[in-house]
Amino acid sequence: xxxxxxxxxxxxxxxxxxxHYRRHPLQLLALATMIVLATMLWTGVNQLTSQxxxxxxxxxxxxxxxxxxxxxxxxALMVEDFVSLRLAGVCVMPWLEVTPDSGSRIIGVDPLAAHxxxxxxxxxxxxxxxxKPFVDMSSAADTPARESRFYLLTPDSxxxxxxxxxxxxxxxxxxxxxxxxxxxxxxxxxxxGVLVLLITALLLRSVYLLGLAQRRDGFAxxxxxxxxxxxxxxxxxxxxxxxxxxxxxxxxxLGRWLAAGLGGGFGQALDGLxxxxxxxxxxxxxxxxxxxxxxxxxIACLGDLLLLRFRERLSLSVPKRLGLATALxxxxxxxxxxxxxxLWVFVAVALVFAGAxxxxxxxxxxxxxxxxxxxxxxxxxxxxxELAVLARRLTLPLVALQFALAMVLxxxxxxxxxxxxFDRWLGQRLEAAxxxxxxxxxxxxxxxDWLTGHKASNPGMQWHQVIRGSTRMADKAAASSQQVDIYAxxxxxxxxxxxxxxxxxxxxWEALAGNKGVxxxxxxxxxxxxxxxxxLQLVLDEQTRDMRILGVYPDYGRPVGEVLLNAEAxxxxxxxxxxxFSITPGExxxxxxxxxxxxxxxxxxxxxxxxxxxxxxATGVFDQTFALTRAMTLLTLILAASALLMMGWVFFTTRAWxxxxxxxxxxxxxxxxxxxxxxxxxxxxxxALLALPLGIWLTWVLVHRINPLAFGWSLPMAVYPAFWLxxxxxxxxxxxxxxxxxxRQLGKPSVAPVSASALTGGER
Amino acid sequence: MTESLLAVRGLSKHFVSxxxxxPVIEKLSFTMGxxxxxxxxxxxxxxxxxxLNLLCGLESPDAGTIVMQGQVFExxxxxxxxxxxxxxxxxxxxxxxxxxxANLMPALTLLENVRFRAQLAxxxxxxxxxWLTRLDIGDLARRYPDQVSGGQRQRAALAMVFAMEPALxxxxxxxxxxxxxxxxxxxxxxFDLQARHGCSLILATHDVELAAGCQQLLDLGxxxxx
Numbered sequence: 001x002x003x004x005x006x007x008x009x010x011x012x013x014x015x016x017x018x019x020h021y022r023r024h025p026l027q028l029l030a031l032a033t034m035i036v037l038a039t040m041l042w043t044g045v046n047q048l049t050s051q052x053x054x055x056x057x058x059x060x061x062x063x064x065x066x067x068x069x070x071x072x073x074x075x076a077l078m079v080e081d082f083v084s085l086r087l088a089g090v091c092v093m094p095w096l097e098v099t100p101d102s103g104s105r106i107i108g109v110d111p112l113a114a115h116x117x118x119x120x121x122x123x124x125x126x127x128x129x130x131x132k133p134f135v136d137m138s139s140a141a142d143t144p145a146r147e148s149r150f151y152l153l154t155p156d157s158x159x160x161x162x163x164x165x166x167x168x169x170x171x172x173x174x175x176x177x178x179x180x181x182x183x184x185x186x187x188x189x190x191x192x193g194v195l196v197l198l199i200t201a202l203l204l205r206s207v208y209l210l211g212l213a214q215r216r217d218g219f220a221x222x223x224x225x226x227x228x229x230x231x232x233x234x235x236x237x238x239x240x241x242x243x244x245x246x247x248x249x250x251x252x253x254l255g256r257w258l259a260a261g262l263g264g265g266f267g268q269a270l271d272g273l274x275x276x277x278x279x280x281x282x283x284x285x286x287x288x289x290x291x292x293x294x295x296x297x298x299i300a301c302l303g304d305l306l307l308l309r310f311r312e313r314l315s316l317s318v319p320k321r322l323g324l325a326t327a328l329x330x331x332x333x334x335x336x337x338x339x340x341x342x343l344w345v346f347v348a349v350a351l352v353f354a355g356a357x358x359x360x361x362x363x364x365x366x367x368x369x370x371x372x373x374x375x376x377x378x379x380x381x382x383x384x385x386e387l388a389v390l391a392r393r394l395t396l397p398l399v400a401l402q403f404a405l406a407m408v409l410x411x412x413x414x415x416x417x418x419x420x421x422f423d424r425w426l427g428q429r430l431e432a433a434x435x436x437x438x439x440x441x442x443x444x445x446x447x448x449d450w451l452t453g454h455k456a457s458n459p460g461m462q463w464h465q466v467i468r469g470s471t472r473m474a475d476k477a478a479a480s481s482q483q484v485d486i487y488a489x490x491x492x493x494x495x496x497x498x499x500x501x502x503x504x505x506x507x508x509w510e511a512l513a514g515n516k517g518v519x520x521x522x523x524x525x526x527x528x529x530x531x532x533x534x535x536l537q538l539v540l541d542e543q544t545r546d547m548r549i550l551g552v553y554p555d556y557g558r559p560v561g562e563v564l565l566n567a568e569a570x571x572x573x574x575x576x577x578x579x580x581f582s583i584t585p586g587e588x589x590x591x592x593x594x595x596x597x598x599x600x601x602x603x604x605x606x607x608x609x610x611x612x613x614x615x616x617x618a619t620g621v622f623d624q625t626f627a628l629t630r631a632m633t634l635l636t637l638i639l640a641a642s643a644l645l646m647m648g649w650v651f652f653t654t655r656a657w658x659x660x661x662x663x664x665x666x667x668x669x670x671x672x673x674x675x676x677x678x679x680x681x682x683x684x685x686x687x688a689l690l691a692l693p694l695g696i697w698l699t700w701v702l703v704h705r706i707n708p709l710a711f712g713w714s715l716p717m718a719v720y721p722a723f724w725l726x727x728x729x730x731x732x733x734x735x736x737x738x739x740x741x742x743x744r745q746l747g748k749p750s751v752a753p754v755s756a757s758a759l760t761g762g763e764r
Numbered sequence: 765m766t767e768s769l770l771a772v773r774g775l776s777k778h779f780v781s782x783x784x785x786x787p788v789i790e791k792l793s794f795t796m797g798x799x800x801x802x803x804x805x806x807x808x809x810x811x812x813x814x815x816l817n818l819l820c821g822l823e824s825p826d827a828g829t830i831v832m833q834g835q836v837f838e839x840x841x842x843x844x845x846x847x848x849x850x851x852x853x854x855x856x857x858x859x860x861x862x863x864x865x866a867n868l869m870p871a872l873t874l875l876e877n878v879r880f881r882a883q884l885a886x887x888x889x890x891x892x893x894x895w896l897t898r899l900d901i902g903d904l905a906r907r908y909p910d911q912v913s914g915g916q917r918q919r920a921a922l923a924m925v926f927a928m929e930p931a932l933x934x935x936x937x938x939x940x941x942x943x944x945x946x947x948x949x950x951x952x953x954x955f956d957l958q959a960r961h962g963c964s965l966i967l968a969t970h971d972v973e974l975a976a977g978c979q980q981l982l983d984l985g986x987x988x989x990x
Contacts, residue, residue, distance in 0.1 A: 378889075379880075385871035385872055386871050389871050658869055661866075661867070663822070663852075664820070664822065665855060665881060666852050666853065666854070666855035666856020666859075666884060666885070667852065667856070667884070668848065668849060
């Protein structure tokens with residue numbers, strides 16, 4: 001008859017299982033600490049990413065380009081204008097920008113009036129953003145100010161024909177567009193979050209399995225006492241879930257605290273960019289991170305138990321495992337190269353990491369054994385054999401460190417590339433000192449003539465006129481994908497000839513100035529598979545015109561295709577969406593220029609942007625984000641290094657007897673410590689070396705595969721050998737720390753192992 | 765009469781357990797000639813292993829003097845580093861130590877272990893395989909320690925010690941983990957080789973039969989030399 005063990009009679013089992021931790025409380029502490037740290041790290045990264053995304057989305061909503069109503073006579077708007085427009089049934093929202101005598105700019109809005117905008121902007125404005133900058137209109141009006149401006153905003157749906165006489169529409173923007181560069185960066189941050197999750201899972205698994213290995217004797221004893229393995233496994237599941245629930249909560253709290261600390265700076269940077277505090281400090285709630293970490297811990301620690309029934313069927317011999325790992329690795333590499341969509345790229349990255357994770361310890365082990373066979377010196381042979389054992393025993397923390405190093409390397413390259421690209425791109429786009437919009441109905445040609453006349457007497461002066469609009473390409477049936485933006489310039493000034501081009505024919509700017517062709521942005525080139533020398537057919541004035549492509553330029557700010565051409569190529573009746581002048585006034589100064597333009601256009605005020613301020617602010621937000629990303633990747637590295645340190649220490653503790661044998665055999669402690677130092681350095685140095693190609697490959701995937709597939713443009717691929725050296729130094733520092741711990745261990749008397757089993761460090 | 769290899773005079777060692785000082789060895793004196801064998805007996809905790817550790821410099825005495833091959837090691841005093849270096853040199857070239865278990869580096873084969881030890885001692889490692897053959901484990905030379913039995917591991921440990929041609933062998937319960945028959949075989953090999961190669965032997969053991977194989981016996985339980 002089958003004996004059944006009741007729940008109450010099985011209670012001694014957990015007591016027996018937990019007795020291990022009573023004897024080894026540090027093991028329990030290590031596991032708990034690892035769960036807390038891993039949870040903190042992932043929650044922190046995840047929280048920051050979601051906050052960053054929320055902040056940017058909120059920013060975009062709040063400062064999205066909208067319309068404003070202005071008076072035809074150019075006079076400033078008054079409260080009476082608001083009243084008359086509302087009486088005429090036009091949805092308008094008053095917007096009073098006040099720059100106080102001290103402090104940041106605040107914006108007075110009327111929340112009731114904002115509701116006619118519907119969702120979107122009104123939601124953004126309705127949010128309690130620390131009470132600032134959106135304050136009640138009356139509060140803004142009462143604030144002592146050195147400068148104030150009053151606008152009346154209206155939704156995009158408002159048509160010019162809806163307005164009463166005496167008013168017209170004009171675009172309204174309160175900040176620059178960060179464009180897709182921000183989205184791209186956030187996508188990469190999310191990928192980083194997934195990688196961090198993988199690394200934390202590896203670390204958790206390594207610490208848990210180590211503890212499990214040391215409890216194996218206890219399990220065997222229970223088995224001999226008649227306890228079924230299933231019962232032990234069930235209690236282990238209960239144990240790890242209970243421990244996780246206890247540790248995950250403080251971990252999530254710490255992660256949120258970390259994110260709040262670091263994210264505060266991000267919020268401030270956003271203040272800087274948009275001149276308004278837009279830090280969406282809420283991020284995710286508690287449930288998601290708790291559940292995710294619970295799942296990760298259970299899968300990482302108990303995956304084997306859960307798959308126990310399939311384990312034998314799934315287990316492979318070493319050569320087969322090696323073959324599978326190589327196949328996964330190679331398949332991942334090929335798939336990353338050829339992947340048609342983002343999903344497949346992520347699958348490819350997963351395959352490459354899985355393959356690398358399996359191959360790395362095997363590679364190190366085989367290399368070490370090969371070197372041992374080659375070595376004539378006995379100590380060198382011993383050291384390489386020990387290295388092979390180390391690589392096998394510390395597989396999980398080593399692979400976690402390798403992944404962390406590769407990730408840090410890739411993120412650093414990505415961040416630096418983003419920084420450089422963004423700076424260069426912003427510098428190109430904001431080359432001129434000022435940007436002045438041509439008022440509706442004003443004659444831009446008169447202004448152009450006036451500026452041409454003044455340029456002759458002011459050599460430092462540079463300017464060009466910008467005409468923006470859109471048209472479609474002629475060779476295919478009408479479809480939204482064939483719509484292209486037009487970016488027309490005249491003259492082709494030195495403000496633009498400094499732009500870097502991805503590909504170009506000889507003297508492209510001269511050819512553009514001579515109206516001998518056009519340039520296209522990278523998105524259009526990729527989408528339509530166009531290149532230099534090809535012909536682009538554009539519909540202008542209902543006629544199809546063939547235009548030769550002179551060059552392709554990078555464009556990170558927009559998803560659509562764009563054609564840069566000489567404004568002379570545009571027909572007179574081209575429907576321009578906006579016209580503006582980019583001007584660097586030189587010694588003349590901006591005052592005389594604006595006075596002159598106001599006079600020519602007969603207006604009292606000009607819509608003008610100071611590009612240097614915008615550049616400064618925009619750079620600020622990205623600098624902060626980059627610093628934050630670096631901080632998070634560094635934290636990941638520190639966690640991986642700590643885990644390796646801990647595991648290394650435990651490993652060397654179990655093997656201390658054998659290292660002490662060297663002392664018994666007549667080597668001084670200093671000599672043995674020196675050998676152990678070389679061993680530890682070889683291990684961490686080797687891992688850093690193996691992380692290098694993986695990191696470079698990951699960088700390539702991020703900038704050359706993910707970005708083009710997600711956004712249609714790629715970032716330049718750059719590598720930073722100086723940073724490799726820094727990472728190498730860091731790896732050696734980890735090795736030095738392990739060696740220092742080992743040296744300390746060497747000084748203590750060690751107990752002879754009772755057997756040469758794996759549990760006592762006697763494995764090979 | 766054999767020349768004196770080792771002289772111990774007034775040797776004392778104590779350990780501190782909590783607030784209590786536990787004397788392990790008190791004022792022990794004895795001498796030992798070249799090629800002689802001495803069995804250390806006594807109950808557990810009587811100080812057998814401690815004395816072996818003192819005699820190879822792995823631990824330092826609280827009082828007394830050890831003279832090994834003419835080198836004088838006095839308890840306390842300065843130049844601890846110099847003494848440690850001198851002991852290390854002796855262990856490397858003149859003193860072979862065999863423990864109850866785990867005498868071999870687990871990552872090296874039996875042959876590599878023997879070669880390693882011989883090379884450390886500055887001896888020619890060419891005879892390493894011969895030593896394994898002489899100990900009847902020549903066919904296991906390329907196996908790792910965890911691939912052979914406990915008795916075979918102890919034979920390999922003895923091969924390692926004899927390959928370094930020591931003047932003194934210290935053996936701490938060398939057969940303690942073996943079954944009776946294997947223990948007898950290993951003991952036979954140990955005494956044969958010790959006698960044939962003329963090295964001195966100090967053997968710590970509980971086993972009366974094993975102790976009887978030595979020329980002298982020191983019962984640390986009664987602190988009396990026989």
